[in-house]
Amino acid sequence: MTVQLSNVTKRYGRDFSLKNVSLSFEKGKIYGLLGPNGSGKSTTLKMIAGLVYPSSGKVEVDTEEVSRQTCKKVAYLTELDMFYPSFTVGKMIDFYASQFEDFNSKKAGQLLLDMKLDRNKKIKQLSKGNRGRLKLVLALSRESPVLLLDEPFSGLDPMVRDSIVKSLLSYINFEEQTVIIATHEIDEIEPLLDEAIVIFHGDIIGQKNVETLREEEGLSVLEWLKSAMAERERIENE
Amino acid sequence: MAKDFQSSKPIYIQIADHLSSQIVRGEMRAGEKLPSVREMAIQSGVNPNTIQRTYSEMERMGIVETRRGQGTFVTENEQVLKDLKSRLQTDIIHSFVQNMKDLGYSQEEMITGLEQYLRREQE
Numbered sequence: 589m590t591v592q593l594s595n596v597t598k599r600y601g602r603d604f605s606l607k608n609v610s611l612s613f614e615k616g617k618i619y620g621l622l623g624p625n626g627s628g629k630s631t632t633l634k635m636i637a638g639l640v641y642p643s644s645g646k647v648e649v650d651t652e653e654v655s656r657q658t659c660k661k662v663a664y665l666t667e668l669d670m671f672y673p674s675f676t677v678g679k680m681i682d683f684y685a686s687q688f689e690d691f692n693s694k695k696a697g698q699l700l701l702d703m704k705l706d707r708n709k710k711i712k713q714l715s716k717g718n719r720g721r722l723k724l725v726l727a728l729s730r731e732s733p734v735l736l737l738d739e740p741f742s743g744l745d746p747m748v749r750d751s752i753v754k755s756l757l758s759y760i761n762f763e764e765q766t767v768i769i770a771t772h773e774i775d776e777i778e779p780l781l782d783e784a785i786v787i788f789h790g791d792i793i794g795q796k797n798v799e800t801l802r803e804e805e806g807l808s809v810l811e812w813l814k815s816a817m818a819e820r821e822r823i824e825n826e
Numbered sequence: 827m828a829k830d831f832q833s834s835k836p837i838y839i840q841i842a843d844h845l846s847s848q849i850v851r852g853e854m855r856a857g858e859k860l861p862s863v864r865e866m867a868i869q870s871g872v873n874p875n876t877i878q879r880t881y882s883e884m885e886r887m888g889i890v891e892t893r894r895g896q897g898t899f900v901t902e903n904e905q906v907l908k909d910l911k912s913r914l915q916t917d918i919i920h921s922f923v924q925n926m927k928d929l930g931y932s933q934e935e936m937i938t939g940l941e942q943y944l945r946r947e948q949e
Contacts (some may be wrong), residue, residue: 750871757867757873762875799838802837
């Protein structure tokens with residue numbers, strides 16, 4: 589299972605969200621899609637999920653061009669809140685189980701215990717941290733070949749972040765899944781990543797293996813990202 | 827240990843260093859089983875591929891042994907453990923000497939300084 593973007597451009601009116609982007613993602617790796625706000629990270633994930641179509645170019649999941657059917661193969665954690673406030677946690681889990689064939693209810697039950705979430709609580713009674721945890725429970729309970737996480741840490745305190753990192757490591761199926769995490773909070777996830785991809789103003793300005801980067805250039809991902817962006821801005825200003 | 831990684835060194839080496847010093851300090855004994863790759867990944871908040879690399883590297887150095895179907899164990903070869911300890915000693919001395927040089931001390935001054943420090947500590 590691979591995810592492939594070939595010469596993908598996305599325009600919103602006159603603005604470019606992505607400019608002629610080509611990327612490929614392999615099974616068994618965790619990718620970080622990194623860059624500042626508004627760089628095109630979310631658009632990229634939405635295109636892989638089949639929620640947004642490219643203006644030109646091709647997006648393929650497992651050699652099939654994406655469509656609304658792609659959601660069968662792709663689990664997508666959005667940065668937005670997408671819950672029904674009057675649902676209980678349990679009902680939300682049941683709803684997901686009814687929508688996705690690959691939803692593993694047993695795994696969901698285990699994740700709820702790990703995350704200390706109460707099935708009987710209503711979504712509207714949950715704290716922001718617990719809503720963030722619930723989103724992750726729903727995404728990780730699917731046994732989909734592709735897992736997309738859009739800003740899984742955003743606005744969450746360090747304790748919640750820690751529990752999210754631990755559940756990712758516990759529940760990702762490293763033999764079978766391709767995982768792409770879009771975030772601008774790089775310190776949190778650097779040790780989790782195999783590959784880091786820097787996206788800036790809709791353009792891919794670099795892709796590196798995280799350990800090779802340290803080994804060959806003595807740089808952490810954050811340091812590399814800052815220098816790559818500074819370099820790009822310098823070129824654009826010339 | 828999670829998140830306290832230096833940026834200049836690969837993470838798999840930093841974890842190997844950490845495990846090596848645990849072994850030398852006796853926190854992990856000869857013949858003891860290491861956590862599985864997945865367990866270690868969860869404990870340290872690190873990608874399992876990285877941990878796998880740590881274990882392979884330590885195996886290459888002879889510090890650990892992988893037994894098929896059983897897991898990874900600290901070696902029982904005493905010579906290897908002795909060598910590991912003296913290698914860590916050399917590393918520490920190396921960084922001490924380097925720091926002292928950076929401060930502008932001569933070799934004699936380093937030795938006198940160290941002797942004085944040890945005498946004071948004994949008292």
